[in-house]
Amino acid sequence: MVFKMSNFDQAEVAAEAYIYLYPIVVMEITRQKYGAKTQSPHDANLLSHSRTLANDKWRSVARTNIDTLASGVWLDLSKTSATMTIAKSQLRFYMYQFLDMWTDTYAVVGSRTVGNEMVRLRIAHCADTAVKSDDVDFLIKSPTPTTWIIGRTYPNGDTDLADAHQHQDGVIIKYDQPDQVRDINQQITFAANVPPVEQATKLTGSEFFILASRLIAQQGIHLTDGSMSFRLRSLGFIVGELYEYENQQALVKAAVDQAPMRAASALKSVSNSYRQTDSGWSIALDNIGTYANNYLTRAIIAKFGLAANPPEDSVYASFAPLDERLELDGENKYLIHFEKNQIPPAKFFWSLTVYDRDGFMIPNELRRFGIRSSDNLQYRSDGSLDIYLSPIKTDRFRESNWIPTVKGVVTATIRLYGPSNHVLTGNWEPPAISRVEN
Numbered sequence: 001m002v003f004k005m006s007n008f009d010q011a012e013v014a015a016e017a018y019i020y021l022y023p024i025v026v027m028e029i030t031r032q033k034y035g036a037k038t039q040s041p042h043d044a045n046l047l048s049h050s051r052t053l054a055n056d057k058w059r060s061v062a063r064t065n066i067d068t069l070a071s072g073v074w075l076d077l078s079k080t081s082a083t084m085t086i087a088k089s090q091l092r093f094y095m096y097q098f099l100d101m102w103t104d105t106y107a108v109v110g111s112r113t114v115g116n117e118m119v120r121l122r123i124a125h126c127a128d129t130a131v132k133s134d135d136v137d138f139l140i141k142s143p144t145p146t147t148w149i150i151g152r153t154y155p156n157g158d159t160d161l162a163d164a165h166q167h168q169d170g171v172i173i174k175y176d177q178p179d180q181v182r183d184i185n186q187q188i189t190f191a192a193n194v195p196p197v198e199q200a201t202k203l204t205g206s207e208f209f210i211l212a213s214r215l216i217a218q219q220g221i222h223l224t225d226g227s228m229s230f231r232l233r234s235l236g237f238i239v240g241e242l243y244e245y246e247n248q249q250a251l252v253k254a255a256v257d258q259a260p261m262r263a264a265s266a267l268k269s270v271s272n273s274y275r276q277t278d279s280g281w282s283i284a285l286d287n288i289g290t291y292a293n294n295y296l297t298r299a300i301i302a303k304f305g306l307a308a309n310p311p312e313d314s315v316y317a318s319f320a321p322l323d324e325r326l327e328l329d330g331e332n333k334y335l336i337h338f339e340k341n342q343i344p345p346a347k348f349f350w351s352l353t354v355y356d357r358d359g360f361m362i363p364n365e366l367r368r369f370g371i372r373s374s375d376n377l378q379y380r381s382d383g384s385l386d387i388y389l390s391p392i393k394t395d396r397f398r399e400s401n402w403i404p405t406v407k408g409v410v411t412a413t414i415r416l417y418g419p420s421n422h423v424l425t426g427n428w429e430p431p432a433i434s435r436v437e438n
Contacts, residue, residue: 008234010255014205015262017235020228020295021212022200022267023103023302028215029196030306031146034060035074041178046073046082047151049168051161055361055369059195062359063305063318063413066370067351069164071096071151073173078145079180081124083136084109087170089116093154093348093417094167095313098123100144101219103302105289107140108313110152111348112418114138122176123147144219149173150307154349154417156374197303205256206245209235213243224293266296267303269320279432280321281414285311285424304359315419317430319412328412330362330405333390333436340383342431347418349373354389357409364404376400389433 039046049071054064075082086096086109095110109121114137121138124130125145132139151171155164175181190199203211217240221229229239235256236248245256276282284301289310291298301308308316321327328334336352344350353370356362361369371377371387378398379385388402389410414430422428 010235010251011258011262013231013234014252014255014259015266016295017228017232017237018205018208018259018263019266019299020225020232021208022263022299024101024215024219025203025208025212026196026200026302026306027099027101027103027148028211029190029199030060031074031148032190033192033196033199034072035148041175041181044174045172046075046175047071047149047168047171047173048073049151049165051165053155055367056363059360061306062195062197062303063316063353063355064361065152065351065415066353066361067349067372067415067417068152068154069161069168071153071168071171073149075123075142075147075149075173075175076145076181077123077125077128077142077147078182080175080177081122081128081130082173082175084121084123084149084173085171086114086119086121087167088118089167089170091116092164092167094152094171095309096149096151096171097307097309097313098140098142099148099150099307100142101146101148101215102144102222102291103298103306104143104222104291105310106143108310109138109140110313112313123149123173143222146219148307196306201260203260205259206253208260209237209256210243210245213237213241216240217242228293228295263299267300269300269304269322276322277429279430280323280326281317281319281430283315283317283426283429284308285315285426289313311419311424314415314417315423317414317416319430319433328389328405328410328433329407330356330389330410331391331407333388333394335434335436336387336389337431337434338385338387339431342428343383343385344373344414344416344430345420345422345428346373346416347420349418350414350416352387352403352412352414354403354405355411355413356406357411359411362404362406362410364406366404368402368404370403371401388436 050069058064093111098107120136122136123140126141126143153164153168155161237243287294287297351372378400389405391405393402
């Protein structure tokens with residue numbers, strides 16, 4: 001459809017639309033890259049499991065955690081539901097996060113929400129008329145026909161991996177009517193060796209908007225997105241129809257072409273979306289995991305931390321200061337000193353992970369990418385804790401408390417799983433990161 005502009009600022013609307021559409025595009029690229037594997041809908045278990053913790057080779061999602069073993073599956077619920085069975089977890093922490101194609105979390109099943117007993121669930125699209133039946137404990141409905149389920153299982157160190165694998169194997173997802181599943185492998189259009197966010201960035205404005213229009217026709221929009229659908233219409237973008245870029249007015253086409261560049265500054269840093277402490281930490285407590293109509297936050301998280309959890313499950317504190325004077329150079333030595341009452345208050349576990357500028361783990365001989373609360377950390381006699389970041393270890397450092405770095409900008413993320421109310425109410429923040437000379 002061609003729409004004649006009147007009192008709209010085409011460039012402003014196009015940049016706003018790009019930010020709104022960004023998450024569903026990144027999700028689709030992620031699905032095509034990692035979800036379209038050789039798999040039959042008739043498989044007895046559709047879940048895939050990682051048997052090792054994340055490392056520097058992982059490039060699928062920025063700022064991956066080092067704490068949990070990952071599991072995952074992409075489901076097509078357009079014509080069939082699926083059933084999920086979770087075996088008793090024997091007090092092991094686990095969680096399975098359910099995301100729609102807009103990156104919103106619509107359910108979390110795990111230790112915090114259902115406990116550690118065996119549980120059985122049915123998963124259906126919201127348009128499905130299915131109701132809860134006696135053979136399941138819960139019925140979960142996805143806002144979009146395609147859903148991504150991500151599992152996280154916590155091993156208490158390398159010696160616990162075998163038992164953690166056993167728990168993973170006790171989680172089973174299968175389609176109720178596998179013959180009704182469409183072929184989700186049908187449109188592989190992105191290079192296999194390029195991370196999804198980079199792929200999204202490489203799309204021209206017209207390619208981006210055309211792809212987004214196809215995805216919306218398949219997945220729909222949220223019920224609260226009505227106003228945005230009106231704004232999109234001013235670009236000739238009609239929800240449910242393929243975008244006719246070539247038929248638009250020259251000014252509209254120019255605005256669409258420039259949209260990626262105009263939106264780039266808003267999407268530059270995760271810190272753009274959250275209040276930052278004086279010491280450079282940004283803590284995500286609001287509009288995280290579920291975003292309502294906060295489209296900018298949703299897009300930023302899709303870029304820098306796709307599939308972030310709701311704060312009730314985990315809280316992330318990210319060191320990515322807006323003030324360049326606070327940036328960390330991995331060539332230097334740094335100290336993070338936690339007073340006893342400042343150590344991350346988490347019911348389940350916490351960690352501190354270091355990344356390069358792009359949010360990927362830093363290769364090193366120790367293959368150590370962060371610190372976990374279950375590690376054999378050395379605490380001071382007063383109960384405080386020192387963690388060191390540097391390219392080389394010195395005699396001053398306790399090796400167990402040292403995270404190797406390399407020259408160049410580095411960032412850090414602290415994760416708290418099962419954060420205390422003290423955290424959720426905004427009454428805790430990490431300490432400053434101090435440079436040390438030797």
